[in-house]
Amino acid sequence: MSLEARRFDHAEDRVPPKFDADWSLGPSRKASVENGVRGRMLDFEARRPIIDEAEKARCVYRIVEGSVMISKMLPDGRRQIIELLGPGDVFGITTTGTHQSAAETLSPCRIAAYERALVESDRDLQLLIAERMKSQICALHDHAMLLGRKTARERVATFIIRLLPGRGGAGCRGPADPADRSAVTVSLTRQEIADYLGVTLETVSRAFSQLKREGVLSYGRHDAVTVTNVCRLCRLTGAH
Numbered sequence: 001m002s003l004e005a006r007r008f009d010h011a012e013d014r015v016p017p018k019f020d021a022d023w024s025l026g027p028s029r030k031a032s033v034e035n036g037v038r039g040r041m042l043d044f045e046a047r048r049p050i051i052d053e054a055e056k057a058r059c060v061y062r063i064v065e066g067s068v069m070i071s072k073m074l075p076d077g078r079r080q081i082i083e084l085l086g087p088g089d090v091f092g093i094t095t096t097g098t099h100q101s102a103a104e105t106l107s108p109c110r111i112a113a114y115e116r117a118l119v120e121s122d123r124d125l126q127l128l129i130a131e132r133m134k135s136q137i138c139a140l141h142d143h144a145m146l147l148g149r150k151t152a153r154e155r156v157a158t159f160i161i162r163l164l165p166g167r168g169g170a171g172c173r174g175p176a177d178p179a180d181r182s183a184v185t186v187s188l189t190r191q192e193i194a195d196y197l198g199v200t201l202e203t204v205s206r207a208f209s210q211l212k213r214e215g216v217l218s219y220g221r222h223d224a225v226t227v228t229n230v231c232r233l234c235r236l237t238g239a240h
Contacts, residue, residue, distance in 0.1 A: 039112035050103040050111065051092060057099050059113040060129065061092045066109030067187065071195070072101045081196035083136070083143075084188075090132045106187045147198045154238035155197040156207040160184065160217070160227065161234055168234050175231060182227045190222060211236075 039062065044050065050061065053073060063085055070083040070091055082101060085091060091103055119125055146155055161168035163184045188196065194204045211217045216233050219225045227233050234240060 039114040042111045042113055044105045044109045044111065046105055046107050046109075048105045050105065050109075051099045051101075053099060053102045055099050057092065057094045057097055057116060059092060059115055060090060060119050061103070062090045062112045062114070062129070062132070063087050064110040064112055066111075067106040068109060068111075069104050069106050069188075069192070070101050071104070079195045080198065081192060083140070084196065085136075088132060089136060090129050093129070093133070150238050152197075152199050152203045152207045153210060153236060155199065156193070156204060156211065157216075157233050157236040158239070159193060159197060160186075160225065161230075161237055164227065164230060167230050168237070169239075172234075180230050182230050184225050184227065186223050186225055 039059075041064070044066070050068065065087055068085045068089070068091065069081055070085065071079055071081045073079050083089075083091070084106070092099060094100055114125060119129065146158055150158065163186065164182050166173045167182070186193075190204050190208075191201050194201045197204065199207075208217065208219075211233075212219065215228060216236065217225055218228055
């Protein structure tokens with residue numbers, strides 16, 4: 001694989017942390033061009049595996065467009081979805097010769113793949129990946145708080161808020177109009193939401209139903225949700 005390695009502007013290329021309001025899951029925000037550090041570009045359809053657990057680790061990956069789900073499986077079949085990644089995020093980093101988690105696309109994706117040998121020898125590429133990892137580590141800290149302390153309703157409210165670009169967290173722009181409604185497409189199934197939030201499928205369903213009864217959400221199909229009052233939902237995340 002050939003890869004051009006030139007200096008690039010880290011500040012211009014930086015992606016906001018996922019716990020900031022500017023982060024969004026999915027193809028609505030494209031990462032900037034590789035700025036002189038280009039890997040082998042791979043295109044995937046939605047719901048396709050990228051790497052499997054215990055697979056030999058040959059590359060480190062960076063999302064250019066789309067969204068990716070990172071998960072780990074216990075021997076008895078229980079699964080924990082660890083991260084939901086969007087444009088600019090990186091994955092596939094491991095300290096061993098094999099991948100410790102699996103990666104699957106949630107939407108159509110374009111992904112840059114960098115050979116491990118290149119990553120280990122190219123300082124510019126290491127700096128690029130390090131910038132991405134800073135925000136992802138902070139997001140994992142936030143998710144650890146969710147798993148350890150939040151109620152089921154707070155977990156579901158946090159999950160939905162994080163799907164709304166520009167709302168919730170640092171840098172929230174506030175309501176654009178008095179109605180403060182927002183529609184969102186949920187790309188995960190209810191079971192996947194449960195695996196991400198560390199609860200059962202039944203608990204997720206009850207939390208969604210409770211939020212619907214309270215007039216915070218409305219939905220028909222499971223993947224099309226309308227938040228009837230975003231500020232109210234944000235208050236239910238337990239972070240305010």
